[in-house]
Amino acid sequence: MSLRRRTLLKVIVLGDSGVGKTSLMNQYVHKKFSQQYKATIGADFVTKELQIDDRLVTLQIWDTAGQERFQSLGVAFYRGADCCVLVYDVNVMKSFDTLDNWHDEFLRQANPADPRTFPFILLGNKIDIDGGNSRVVSEKKAKDWCASKGNIPYFETSAKEDYNVDAAFLSIAKTALANEHDQDIYFQAVPEPAPENEQRGGGCAC
Amino acid sequence: MTQSEDALSYPPIDPVNFDLIIVGTGLSESVIAAAASAVGKTVLHLDPNSFYGSHFASLSLDELTSYLNSHSLPTTSSTVAAATPNDDPDHVVVDLLQKPLYSDVEIVSRDSDDEDAKLLRENSRRFIVDLGGPRALFSADKSIDLLIKSGAAQYLEFKGIDASLAYQPNEGLANLPDSRGAIFRDKSLSLKEKNQLMRFFKLVQQHLANDGDQNESGEGRKILEEDLESPFVSFLDKMRLPPKIKSILLYAIAMVDYDQDNNEVCKDLLKTKDGIDRLAQYSSSVGRFPNAPGALLYPVYGEGELPQAFCRRAAVKGCIYVLRMPVIALLMDKVTGFYKGVRLASGQNLFSHQLVLDPSFTIPSPLPSFPRDFPNERLQMLSQRDIKGMVARGICITRSSIKTDVSNCSVVYPPRSLYPEQATSIRALQIGSNLAVCPAGTFVLYFSTLCNEADEGKKLVQAAINAYLTLPVTGNSESIPIVQNDSEDTKPSVLWSAFYIQNVTMSKFESISSSPTPDGNLNYNDLLDAAEKLFGQMYPEEEFFPKTTSPEDTVDDDDDDDHNGITLES
Numbered sequence: 001m002s003l004r005r006r007t008l009l010k011v012i013v014l015g016d017s018g019v020g021k022t023s024l025m026n027q028y029v030h031k032k033f034s035q036q037y038k039a040t041i042g043a044d045f046v047t048k049e050l051q052i053d054d055r056l057v058t059l060q061i062w063d064t065a066g067q068e069r070f071q072s073l074g075v076a077f078y079r080g081a082d083c084c085v086l087v088y089d090v091n092v093m094k095s096f097d098t099l100d101n102w103h104d105e106f107l108r109q110a111n112p113a114d115p116r117t118f119p120f121i122l123l124g125n126k127i128d129i130d131g132g133n134s135r136v137v138s139e140k141k142a143k144d145w146c147a148s149k150g151n152i153p154y155f156e157t158s159a160k161e162d163y164n165v166d167a168a169f170l171s172i173a174k175t176a177l178a179n180e181h182d183q184d185i186y187f188q189a190v191p192e193p194a195p196e197n198e199q200r201g202g203g204c205a206c
Numbered sequence: 207m208t209q210s211e212d213a214l215s216y217p218p219i220d221p222v223n224f225d226l227i228i229v230g231t232g233l234s235e236s237v238i239a240a241a242a243s244a245v246g247k248t249v250l251h252l253d254p255n256s257f258y259g260s261h262f263a264s265l266s267l268d269e270l271t272s273y274l275n276s277h278s279l280p281t282t283s284s285t286v287a288a289a290t291p292n293d294d295p296d297h298v299v300v301d302l303l304q305k306p307l308y309s310d311v312e313i314v315s316r317d318s319d320d321e322d323a324k325l326l327r328e329n330s331r332r333f334i335v336d337l338g339g340p341r342a343l344f345s346a347d348k349s350i351d352l353l354i355k356s357g358a359a360q361y362l363e364f365k366g367i368d369a370s371l372a373y374q375p376n377e378g379l380a381n382l383p384d385s386r387g388a389i390f391r392d393k394s395l396s397l398k399e400k401n402q403l404m405r406f407f408k409l410v411q412q413h414l415a416n417d418g419d420q421n422e423s424g425e426g427r428k429i430l431e432e433d434l435e436s437p438f439v440s441f442l443d444k445m446r447l448p449p450k451i452k453s454i455l456l457y458a459i460a461m462v463d464y465d466q467d468n469n470e471v472c473k474d475l476l477k478t479k480d481g482i483d484r485l486a487q488y489s490s491s492v493g494r495f496p497n498a499p500g501a502l503l504y505p506v507y508g509e510g511e512l513p514q515a516f517c518r519r520a521a522v523k524g525c526i527y528v529l530r531m532p533v534i535a536l537l538m539d540k541v542t543g544f545y546k547g548v549r550l551a552s553g554q555n556l557f558s559h560q561l562v563l564d565p566s567f568t569i570p571s572p573l574p575s576f577p578r579d580f581p582n583e584r585l586q587m588l589s590q591r592d593i594k595g596m597v598a599r600g601i602c603i604t605r606s607s608i609k610t611d612v613s614n615c616s617v618v619y620p621p622r623s624l625y626p627e628q629a630t631s632i633r634a635l636q637i638g639s640n641l642a643v644c645p646a647g648t649f650v651l652y653f654s655t656l657c658n659e660a661d662e663g664k665k666l667v668q669a670a671i672n673a674y675l676t677l678p679v680t681g682n683s684e685s686i687p688i689v690q691n692d693s694e695d696t697k698p699s700v701l702w703s704a705f706y707i708q709n710v711t712m713s714k715f716e717s718i719s720s721s722p723t724p725d726g727n728l729n730y731n732d733l734l735d736a737a738e739k740l741f742g743q744m745y746p747e748e749e750f751f752p753k754t755t756s757p758e759d760t761v762d763d764d765d766d767d768d769h770n771g772i773t774l775e776s
Contacts, residue, residue: 044522065521070216072527074258076361076514079507111331 007055009176010080012062014102015087016095017069020125023159024087025061028169033160050173059173061085071105078110083119083176088137090124090156096137096145103149119175120152123168128158216552219528223557224250226744227548229533230564232260233730234721234737236516238562240356241741243523245748250556251517251525254304254532257510258517260564261307261724264334264510264643267326267702270601271313273337274706277566278308294555297537297546305568307723310660311706314677322605322701325648334643335601336509338708338724339652340635342367342502342616345494346487349730350503350772355751357522358515363506363773365641366498369615372458373623373673374450379609382458383451384501385492399448406445407489414486429478438481439466457620457631460484461728463656464630465621471629497774502616502728504635506775508643512730536561536569536718545717560744565711565723594710597726598663600653600671601705606698607649608674613638616728624669630655632670633728640775648701651675656726660707667705675700719744 013021022043026032029046043063050057062081067073084106088095103120112118124142127135139156146154153175155168225247228235236258239251255273257263265273316323343349343364353359371379374394383389389400413429433441438460442452456462460481464472476484491501505511521527532551539546547557609615617634624632632655639646653670657663671677676699711723722736738750 044518065518066524067518067521067527069526070219070528070531072529074514074517076258076507076511077518 008058008060009082009173009180010060010062011083011085011172011176012064012077012081012106013085013087014064014068014073014106016089016092016098016102017066019087019089019092019095020159021087022063024123024125024157024165024168025063027159027162027165029061031162033162035160048169050170052170052173052177055177057173057177059169059176061169073105073109075109078106081106081110082180083121083172084110085121085123085172087123087125088142089126090137090142091126091129091134093136096142099145116150117179119179120149121168121172121175122146122152122154124154124156125159127156128161128163216528216531218552218554219250219526219550219556221248222555224248225558226250226560226562227252227556227558228562229253229548229567230260230562230721231255231258231513231517231529232564232721232724233262233513233516234733234740235260235562235564236513236520237352237356237734237737238721238741238744239520239525240358240516240523241737241750242745243520243525244356244751245745247745249520249525250558251520251527252531252533252550253529254551256530258514258529259337259510260513261566261708262336262338262509262513264336264508266331267315267333267335267603268330270335270337270704274308274311274313274704277304277306278311278706294537296540298540298543299549300536300538300569302533302535302548302563303568303570304566307566307709307711309707309709310664311704313702313704314700315702322699325605325645326603326701329645329648332645333603333648333650334508334510335650335704336652338509339599339601340616340633340654340728341509341652341724341730342504342635342728344487344501344729345491345498345503346501347491347729347731349734352734352751353512353515354771355753356516356519358512358519359772361515361518362511363775364498364503365506365614365775366495367500367502367504367614367616367635369609369612370458370500370502371609371615371617372454373617373619373670374453375623379617379674380454382454384459384488395451399451402445402447403451406447409445410482410485413482429482434477434479434482436478437466438462438476438478441478441481453620453623455485456481458618459488461618461633462631463726465628468621468629495772495774500616503772503774504614504637504641506642508637508641533567559717561718562740562744563718563720565720567720594712595726596657596659596663597708597710597724598653598655598657598660598667599704599706599708600667601703602651602653602671602675602677602700603644603702604649604651604675604698604700605647607638608636608651608698612636613640613649619670619673624666624673628666628669630657630666632666634670635728654726657707663707664705671700671703674698677703 015021025046029048045060045062048059086099086102088099107115143154146152153171155164157164157168226242226249228239228251231253239249242249370382374380377394380394383392389403412427416428456466462476464474488501533548534551535549537547547555549555615636619632622628635652637643637650644650653667655666676697710725714720719740722733725732741750
């Protein structure tokens, strides 16, 4: 029905500047980590192929391209997302406090058919820092937040140490795949125009 | 809105010096942002709105209503608060005003408690309507090349417009004879007319094939030089094409605005050589993409996706984006009078070599009193904005298509087709739910025409609407020409409609430039030309979207079929 391969899943990664969104993506796809932080420039989206059960799935993971810095992500960024990954830094309370904003902003902009069942996932990143001693958000607090949002899955990660990154993204892919089915139904409800019965004669009228 | 409405709560913008500051995220501004970022300029891109696109935005019905209402107030300098204090030791601070581009806004919604009103209420956010419609892209025009060259195409999906139609007084909506097959199938043309048209197309084809080819082989014919310089309408007369075909070629394929047979009203007499170029562009658009049936493409989710794609391209190259951030004043050097920077609503001063402003910005006129010897002529251009003309725009939402079995279509109502005094073409575009801009079973229709004054524009647009639709009853519907047609009782009724006049202003260039307003054309060619020209004037040494070769630019997607191309949903 469509040229777009239905196993292509759009995943967007949201969260405050500096929580490690780009690092997580780089670690997952390129197995690389850069100690040096610079606000994201040059990151667009990365893709990775995965085998889930008997399906080959292409994850297309979209970075914010720095447009989150002044909460200036446009609606186009959110459109057609199959899953939304929220990231916060376990060492920075504010990045946890703003999760509500990102969650609400996603639902407002992406406008999914059923906001209550749309798949989110939460990653608490940078658990390696200072051996966990500078941590200000407890695992329990994060899990409580997830429970309050309809039991969204939670992973604690370290992009630097490559801890839990693969597991988190595998869960993301599975969640997105489950949601993708629903999206298909939505698109199928849209009536297609009557098919062209006749072959168009040639391309050029001249 | 859950995000902080209040731009003042943003952290200060860092750094404070840029090569280029751009205010407004309309299509031209966004293209310039992407182009400048691509050649390594540091760019700050601001917009006072909470959404991207400025005059090219696609909005929900509520957003569109409130945007038009708040941007169509009569201009008075008293709309801004007291003048910004001139507290800057190095700069003269000049207040910036927003002069509305829109006027005569009329929005009518079914307010009864019937099913239609309920549908609108429950789905208000499922409608995405274009502020600058009707707009579409020709499959073979330069906007497609630019989308690919800039990398913006990878964020977009398009769909072909199913049918291109022209309104004919006695036949209603006729398919354009725009390909051999279409000519053969056309039941309204006589055999003689078909032959005339085929001969004409053959001549054009031979002319194009031989263009630039010096040796005149016996086979190829060229159109005479004197004909190329003559008006296209005279050339079509000379070719003895019947009036109906002439009208379709001029207004529905070459997309001319003014009545070419009426010297008094015609402001854009088209030369034959330009007419031939437009025919060539049209015919190479038909069938360029196998899954787009006609000549036109439309972006999934609406026109507003285009500026956003260019903005994302710019962001990926390092451009900083700040929405909900009004610019309130310009900072001019106290001695030289040169532009230095801007002051934001947050109070922060930011500096740049160049400034590009959304066309709605202006400065108070007469200018406030400046220091005695301040050279203020550099500011005059901003206060004396030339209004080039007006475009009347209309939007209607319906529950059935204006043409049976067609979801998306473009329509041209040539001059004099609706009523004798109709001096301009009226363009319409119907978009259905398969472009994700409205719920299933509904359609969004756009109308536009050039006009000299608001009443004329309204009369033109309403005549085109009345030909196929029934508008909701309002108090004052006198003197609108009603076009009779046989399907009178089955005309779809309009659930919601908007009408407005938009000024078209010129873009100008200095260290402060203003970008072009949406024009009255269906495609983006003139706007993109203007953006490229503006870029060239700012950065004469730089290439407009150079070909990138560095490995990090190539997104590591595998065998994706939309790589380096346009993604078309079939």
